[in-house]
Amino acid sequence: MTEPLKIGLAGLGTVGRGVVKIIEKNGNDIARKIGRPLKVTAVSARDRTKDRGIDISDYTWFDDPIDLAKTGDIDVFVELMGGEDGPAYEATICALERGLDVVTANKAMIAHHANELATLAESKNASFLYEAAVAGGIPIVKALKESLAGNEIHRVYGILNGTCNYMLTRMQNEGKPFDEILKEAQAEGYAEADPSFDIGGIDAAHKLALLTTLSFGTQTSFKDVYIEGIEAITLTDIMAADDLGYRIKLLGVAVKTPEGIEQRVHPALVPKSSAIGEVSGVTNCVCADGDFVGKVMLVGPGAGEGATASSIIGDIIDTAYENKGHVFTLPAKELTPYVQAPLRAHEGGYYVRLALKDLPGTFAAIATRMAEFGISLESIVQRPVADKITPVKEDEIQPASVVIITHQTTERSVSQALKAIEQDGHIAGEPNMIRIERL
């Protein structure tokens, strides 16, 4: 048995603790696999005295992660602090400049600095690995970089945010409105105090930007991801979708087209009885469509102590094996410039929900406007609004919704028709329009 592989952990939150626990429990077996033990030698975190349920007294303590990266007696620098800039980014740069292998779970940092980090790592012949940054415990990064590398990937997509999927699943299962579920998810630790990164789709977009580069060999362009979160999804939408045979999921979708790359994160209706429709709770999934392999889907926990730490350890093992793949499948200098595809006609139908002001004549007016814009309807049904928490007084007029499912059409047509319907004065507030995806 040769020298231990020395690990420096910057960040001792949930994932850092998980990494320590895996090495404590499975360290012997891992050593038998890779021929040398893994050993945490140095750590850095905000508070040295905090009780984390793990013993860190044997590790060299660094108040400053940059010091750890620059001077720690380590082979691998594991960055688990998070944040697109600041100490995480600076320490990572220092570690790579020193020629250390770096393993990170920091999707925001990579989405914003992908090219610089990959170029630096490759110039130093250091590994820069980030399996944990995309879909937690799901080994999709390695699958795209290595196992599926014989394929031209045309499309990559999935459920990339556990918080959103957890909330949508609970709204579905318990019939509770968005705000109530959000509060409960925050109390249980499934949503952050400031949930906007998750429910606003930013987190999913970070991951999608990395999947795009890995799949299509283009430079990373987070700013070109079209992002729509789940804030506008109501219980009425979820229940109406259910009745119509669909689930609502926050999807990240990247497609390679002859005109460029399309990247989008938005809620979508997917058929209930489909593999992706069955992915519920905090579970994530990623699908890749390859020209030879066809469709491959990976499903698993998208976050959490053990799952994310499992990916971190997998990457550390890869540095022990000295695997020689590049940061993003291709060498950084070979990545082609990102070209944004012009907004395409969405292929598929739309779900539209309108809040009605009054009823008489409304159906006819709506259907007529839709027909004027060439939109053919699969169904148009009135639904009670499910989201009211406070009971409505008896003499108050109960608001109602109309839910429309269109046949295949374009986003442009639907938008124009809805504008006309709004001007007719039949509806209150903003219409909610959700794409139907048949993936």
Add this chain to the structure above:
Amino acid sequence: MTEPLKIGLAGLGTVGRGVVKIIEKNGNDIARKIGRPLKVTAVSARDRTKDRGIDISDYTWFDDPIDLAKTGDIDVFVELMGGEDGPAYEATICALERGLDVVTANKAMIAHHANELATLAESKNASFLYEAAVAGGIPIVKALKESLAGNEIHRVYGILNGTCNYMLTRMQNEGKPFDEILKEAQAEGYAEADPSFDIGGIDAAHKLALLTTLSFGTQTSFKDVYIEGIEAITLTDIMAADDLGYRIKLLGVAVKTPEGIEQRVHPALVPKSSAIGEVSGVTNCVCADGDFVGKVMLVGPGAGEGATASSIIGDIIDTAYENKGHVFTLPAKELTPYVQAPLRAHEGGYYVRLALKDLPGTFAAIATRMAEFGISLESIVQRPVADKITPVKEDEIQPASVVIITHQTTERSVSQALKAIEQDGHIAGEPNMIRIERL
């Protein structure tokens, strides 16, 4: 760009043709990824003149694959002939003894010679890779060996045979009996002329034996896989399961218990609305339960030209990267002896179908016998037999089935109760008993 990686292909059937096609179409992109081109330099097959739709005139021809392995100007020997012994095995041994990297899709050969092949490869510092041998295009071998290597895996299971899943799905969707679907599947090329390897569960058992070794670090023991095929599954079973909220799937399941390893291949009822229940047609899936990652599931095409060739190319790329993992996660000499777990009480209920001889008093008799053996019933219903192809004459007594769903019990109790019911003389033929799995 350095020297090409020279590939020798032994076998030019479906998969071999796929390998040539991938290199033709995506060879340039692969070379950009790995820094050197892939080049087929030598081939061997049974018939040199056969029209395969690919041009093999540039490759050095070998009548004998063993000659190719021994003397071909190649870096990687790709074995695509199949068969557990014979030329495939001999040529593989020759290639490894020469120190060549070997890539193969041959599950039967590995299931029978795992330890010898791994030991030989490791002694020669050669790679022996077989992603294509388990679940076609699904990158499960690499996921278990590398990405999930930080975990202790407790259970690995899945739908491992595309022919069986295709047949069961079509019986379900089209309401046609087993024999009719088998004939159609054979005509379409989804089932072999002699389908016994597939429908008898042998092929799934080969794959399961490899997954067991990869997951648990034990020596491969194909002979200890309990095997039951799908031959006894009738349309009546499929329709009854459907009514009760289940699908019937041929599962391979390996579990690590304190007493040893349990490996079994058999049909099972799984809930319709579950991820595994949604895996239909020729699609395969493999799930692994790890102590830290939780449950990870990979879904994709289990066979076919492009999908299997995609895995072969992934392995060839791995040899180009000189990835250093061992053949079965652990070094061959570290694999622990296989200990067969004593047959455990099945955890879950059973589906039982009985063909009735006569009706009066039968329900009561059956229910009484079940109660005598402590088996509590969830339901007992009479069903028409769906499998009759020839119409029954009007004055003939139509045979009927009784379908029983039990609560959790043991296989022993169910077997004993069924024996007693048989002796009572109420039923005709063999009862059909299928495990219900909630995975």
